[in-house]
Amino acid sequence: MSAMVQGAVQQTESSSEAAVRTDLVPIFIMGKRYMVPSTLTIQKAFEYAGYQLIRGCGCRGGICGACATVYRMPGSSKISVGLACQTVVLPNMYLTMVPFFPANRAVYDLEELKPEAQTLMKYYPELAKCMGCNTCTKSCPMEIPVMEYVSAALRGDVEKAAEISMSCVMCGICASRCPAELGQYNIAIMCRRITGRHIWPQAQHVVEMVAKIDSHRYDKPLEQLMKADLETLRKLYVERQMEPHTAPEDWTPDDKSMI
Amino acid sequence: MGYTVELMDLIKRVEKTRPERVMKKKAGQEFPALTLDQRRDRLEKYHPDFRAGALRELRIGPSRGISVAQEIADTFEARSRVDPDQIDLNEVHYETDVLVIGGGGAGTAAALLAQEEGSRVIIATKLRHGDANTMMAEGGMQAATKSWKDSPYYHFLDVMGGGHFENDPELVRTMVTEAPKAIAWLEKLGCMFNKWPDGKMFTLHGAGTCRKRMHYAGDMTGAEIMRTLRDEARNRVKDIGVLEFSPAVELLTDEKGRCSGAVLYNLETEEYFIVKAKAVIMATGGSGRLHMSGFMTTNHYGATGDGLVMGYRLGVGVRFLHATQYHPTGAVFPEQAEGLLITEKVRGAGANLVNIDGDQFVFEREPRDIESASIIRECEKVGKGVPVPGQVGRFGVWLDSPMIDMLEGEGTVEREFPAKFILFKRYGIDISKLPMLIYPTLHYQNGGLAYEPDGSTKVEGFFVAGEVGGGVHGANRLMGNSLLDITVFGRLAGQTAGKFVKDRTGIGTLSVDHVRRYHKELEEAEIGLDRVSPMVLPDYGNPEVRKRQWTSHYVGTLR
Ligand SMILES: Cc1cc2nc3c(=O)[nH]c(=O)nc-3n(C[C@H](O)[C@H](O)[C@H](O)COP(=O)(O)OP(=O)(O)OC[C@H]3O[C@@H](n4cnc5c(N)ncnc54)[C@H](O)[C@@H]3O)c2cc1C
Ligand code: SF4
Ligand code: SF4
Ligand code: FES
Numbered sequence: 001m002s003a004m005v006q007g008a009v010q011q012t013e014s015s016s017e018a019a020v021r022t023d024l025v026p027i028f029i030m031g032k033r034y035m036v037p038s039t040l041t042i043q044k045a046f047e048y049a050g051y052q053l054i055r056g057c058g059c060r061g062g063i064c065g066a067c068a069t070v071y072r073m074p075g076s077s078k079i080s081v082g083l084a085c086q087t088v089v090l091p092n093m094y095l096t097m098v099p100f101f102p103a104n105r106a107v108y109d110l111e112e113l114k115p116e117a118q119t120l121m122k123y124y125p126e127l128a129k130c131m132g133c134n135t136c137t138k139s140c141p142m143e144i145p146v147m148e149y150v151s152a153a154l155r156g157d158v159e160k161a162a163e164i165s166m167s168c169v170m171c172g173i174c175a176s177r178c179p180a181e182l183g184q185y186n187i188a189i190m191c192r193r194i195t196g197r198h199i200w201p202q203a204q205h206v207v208e209m210v211a212k213i214d215s216h217r218y219d220k221p222l223e224q225l226m227k228a229d230l231e232t233l234r235k236l237y238v239e240r241q242m243e244p245h246t247a248p249e250d251w252t253p254d255d256k257s258m259i
Numbered sequence: 260m261g262y263t264v265e266l267m268d269l270i271k272r273v274e275k276t277r278p279e280r281v282m283k284k285k286a287g288q289e290f291p292a293l294t295l296d297q298r299r300d301r302l303e304k305y306h307p308d309f310r311a312g313a314l315r316e317l318r319i320g321p322s323r324g325i326s327v328a329q330e331i332a333d334t335f336e337a338r339s340r341v342d343p344d345q346i347d348l349n350e351v352h353y354e355t356d357v358l359v360i361g362g363g364g365a366g367t368a369a370a371l372l373a374q375e376e377g378s379r380v381i382i383a384t385k386l387r388h389g390d391a392n393t394m395m396a397e398g399g400m401q402a403a404t405k406s407w408k409d410s411p412y413y414h415f416l417d418v419m420g421g422g423h424f425e426n427d428p429e430l431v432r433t434m435v436t437e438a439p440k441a442i443a444w445l446e447k448l449g450c451m452f453n454k455w456p457d458g459k460m461f462t463l464h465g466a467g468t469c470r471k472r473m474h475y476a477g478d479m480t481g482a483e484i485m486r487t488l489r490d491e492a493r494n495r496v497k498d499i500g501v502l503e504f505s506p507a508v509e510l511l512t513d514e515k516g517r518c519s520g521a522v523l524y525n526l527e528t529e530e531y532f533i534v535k536a537k538a539v540i541m542a543t544g545g546s547g548r549l550h551m552s553g554f555m556t557t558n559h560y561g562a563t564g565d566g567l568v569m570g571y572r573l574g575v576g577v578r579f580l581h582a583t584q585y586h587p588t589g590a591v592f593p594e595q596a597e598g599l600l601i602t603e604k605v606r607g608a609g610a611n612l613v614n615i616d617g618d619q620f621v622f623e624r625e626p627r628d629i630e631s632a633s634i635i636r637e638c639e640k641v642g643k644g645v646p647v648p649g650q651v652g653r654f655g656v657w658l659d660s661p662m663i664d665m666l667e668g669e670g671t672v673e674r675e676f677p678a679k680f681i682l683f684k685r686y687g688i689d690i691s692k693l694p695m696l697i698y699p700t701l702h703y704q705n706g707g708l709a710y711e712p713d714g715s716t717k718v719e720g721f722f723v724a725g726e727v728g729g730g731v732h733g734a735n736r737l738m739g740n741s742l743l744d745i746t747v748f749g750r751l752a753g754q755t756a757g758k759f760v761k762d763r764t765g766i767g768t769l770s771v772d773h774v775r776r777y778h779k780e781l782e783e784a785e786i787g788l789d790r791v792s793p794m795v796l797p798d799y800g801n802p803e804v805r806k807r808q809w810t811s812h813y814v815g816t817l818r
Contacts, residue, residue, distance in 0.1 A: 050804035058390030059559045193449030201458030206404045209439040221412040237420040240469045258412040
């Protein structure tokens, strides 16, 4: 593998796996050329090339944001981005992972925050420096309109910022490319937590259920199940009434003695 | 990209049977579910756990004689990375009240609660804080919160039935009664569960549930919980310190045998560090990256079962480790998405599983093990699997996601499953229009270290929380009960450890005698002397490269 060919430096054919495999393509990891199978993701290509990943590898499934990668195709002025675990290699790509990028993060007490513009400006005054260049949006591997949530946050529309940023994996690519030096994803999670805590109404049914449990309503029913022998338990299990798939939200079971 | 021409052809058969299947679903006519006896039969014949050679009896340690997966037995029957005769326990590098091992959901919840008890906390974790299975959970979290139709009583029944009635009933009772509190706690921390405008939470069915009680945040429920807990831990930076890329590789005791800290390994500088702590909470999660029976896995990179072996050496027994959970619906196409989980909610929302002819062969809401066994049967025995392009001898079946839009209205798939929708779109597949090709994938460690409802174990000072523990799910966890498990038992373990710390006066002399004894047992049994564990990172290296690493020395999978 890793048949290294750089300028005049060429590995002898016979010593390389490249000689027998026809599906290999060249990629340039941090400028150095490696031959890797064309169907691999960038992450697996690193491993094929001989790296044991420590940084830049978490979920391997596109959700943890550990594997932010930037790359450029030869002859192109465009910088592309992607998650290494989700992006398939392209022949001749020049790439590097950016597994960490320092971004400002405020320390705050969620209980005390209010859902207004001043709150965000207090903790993240740099919001005002956003120059609307839209680089963040163009570089987000999750295709989030990042600039839109930044401006929503700036306007004080916390809920909007929360909703737009919901699928943010906190990979940090936006922050790495922002000329105003914002840490967008930290601002975003603050908006989401304010929304979840202070803007969206609390679920009353949860409060009610907790109260019911605390009043020991279910102690006896559960005790019965704990004591039941296997036969009884199996019978109760098999005969329990199923809420139909298409039942409306306010559906109620026939037997209400155990609820 | 997208599907191959052959697959597009086969999809036509699925499209042909779809209208009728949708009609039946609308009319409430489901494919017949298996009876309990049929379930058992299907498991014994087709589930990977029952294959010859999948399990082996442990020959040493507290659970000697119990059968566990071969790959786990290998890590148990192995030497420590620490040499008891070489280690210098006098030089302590960190001191704290509570050491949490593992920065996933259970560990972070535990850290928060221990901090609330007044403890200083260190979280030592293998990768970054939050690089964990918790981050990957999609579907949701179970809790009986709707008292007009549900209660802990029914939740209890469902959990027990799913686990084949072998679960530890005390643990189950604790989990189902604490469940609504766990939801309320997460809501208070700002988790954005899907809700109606009045605050009422959306809930769905999961496999094996009799009431719709799956709470969720889009298809990123675990990520929403994980990043919220992590964010909160970061707000408490004064009391909660996090050491990333610092996996624990061995536990420490004092001369009385109480757990008193751990040895950490800095993956980047390759140094070992000693942490002295009054209480240790093990929250290292699962073990999918051990690739039981060679299956692909949905788990994150660090899921190598480290906590199991550390706890086992310390003297804590294990339960239900013979049962590995295979998630019925892992992607098998395209190759880059292989092993990736397609949440059960897709089936909960009504999508059928169909074979190469477009015919249903199993009710889509059977418990996971039954569903997986049925898919394996359809492919291996019945021979109606769909051949996976480019992979000779591999088959899958269709998960008919387009049904969801037909049942619930156009745009539902994109709205309810945004992460998977984007992912497949990247590969040129619109899952609201085309079905997904799936096969069972290694997903969850049903069993683990034995622990009590308050998180304590038989070793003083040692607590367990989350997927590393075993008992509450019996031999088969139902979807949505794990995010619940880690929140409930993470909180309880944190609380108990925090209280324990207040009463513990001091730590005596640090010791690794338990490792010495364990090594002696290994030697006497003449097993595993050439292996080391925990594994820490799986080996996905290229053997060709290794051959040329002339001067490199590997200990286990680590260089
Ligand atoms: C793809 C996927 C989807 C899922 N979907 C759902 C769902 O919808 N609903 C549900 O209820 N459950 C779901 N689960 C299961 C659930 O997410 C996990 O079981 C649960 O989150 C485990 O939490 P945990 O805190 O115990 O472990 P984890 O979240 O895995 O955390 C363990 C942490 O410990 C670290 N660690 C490991 N070894 C060491 C060591 N030696 N030293 C220090 N740190 C270490 C790991 O790196 C990790 O950060 C899903 C799991 C996966 C993989
Ligand atoms: S990259 Fe920075 S400055 Fe540009 S739009 Fe985004 S947040 Fe504003
Ligand atoms: S918003 Fe920024 S941090 Fe979030 S996913 Fe997009 S680029 Fe990554
Ligand atoms: S490894 Fe988690 S997003 Fe790529």
